[in-house]
Amino acid sequence: METTLIILKPDAVQRGLMGRIISRFEDKGLQIVGLKMMTISKDLAASHYEAHNAKPFYNALVSFMTSSPVVVMALRGNNAIAVARKMMGATFGSNAEPGTIRGDFGVSNSFNLIHGSDSPEAAERELGLFFKPEELQTWDRACECWVYDLSAGKPE
Ligand code: IDP
Ligand code: MG
Numbered sequence: 633m634e635t636t637l638i639i640l641k642p643d644a645v646q647r648g649l650m651g652r653i654i655s656r657f658e659d660k661g662l663q664i665v666g667l668k669m670m671t672i673s674k675d676l677a678a679s680h681y682e683a684h685n686a687k688p689f690y691n692a693l694v695s696f697m698t699s700s701p702v703v704v705m706a707l708r709g710n711n712a713i714a715v716a717r718k719m720m721g722a723t724f725g726s727n728a729e730p731g732t733i734r735g736d737f738g739v740s741n742s743f744n745l746i747h748g749s750d751s752p753e754a755a756e757r758e759l760g761l762f763f764k765p766e767e768l769q770t771w772d773r774a775c776e777c778w779v780y781d782l783s784a785g786k787p788e
Pocket of ligand 1: 741742747748
């Protein structure tokens with residue numbers, strides 16, 4: 633099982649889309665193991681987006697991400713990183729496919745509603761930036777055996 637870091641960006645919170653976006657992940661069968669609202673500091677945004685610090689959009693990105701509260705979420709599931717990225721859609725709202733979160737709820741290329749880790753290494757690093765270990769909950773989901781086929785001893 634993988635765990636991925638999702639951020640509902642300031643535009644998602646301001647536009648009242650938190651519940652609808654969270655519901656998509658619950659409906660899909662991903663398990664929420666961490667969830668909180670916070671305002672991201674400049675330092676945290678800089679660490680989170682350090683790979684982009686030479687990009688022309690970097691300052692605007694940090695300013696956007698720190699401008700208003702966000703919701704951060706840890707989502708667990710089989711291939712959770714790729715599953716969540718596919719549900720998010722392409723980076724730019726203007727060309728994200730209908731049916732994806734970015735494709736259905738936004739049209740902007742920079743205000744694109746959601747962040748999701750893009751690799752296991754990124755997920756581990758980002759979960760560590762946003763959650764203390766005790767903020768992540770390991771809990772047995774009552775419906776687990778209907779979300780996954782567990783008959784072979786591993787989730788299929
Ligand atoms: P991702 O969020 O789909 O992984 P990245 O390339 O990692 O996309 O970029 C991080 C974030 O930076 C994007 O989600 C978006 O908010 C912003 N961004 C990326 N490229 C541009 C751009 O060309 N103009 C404005 N903002 C951008
Ligand atoms: Mg990225």
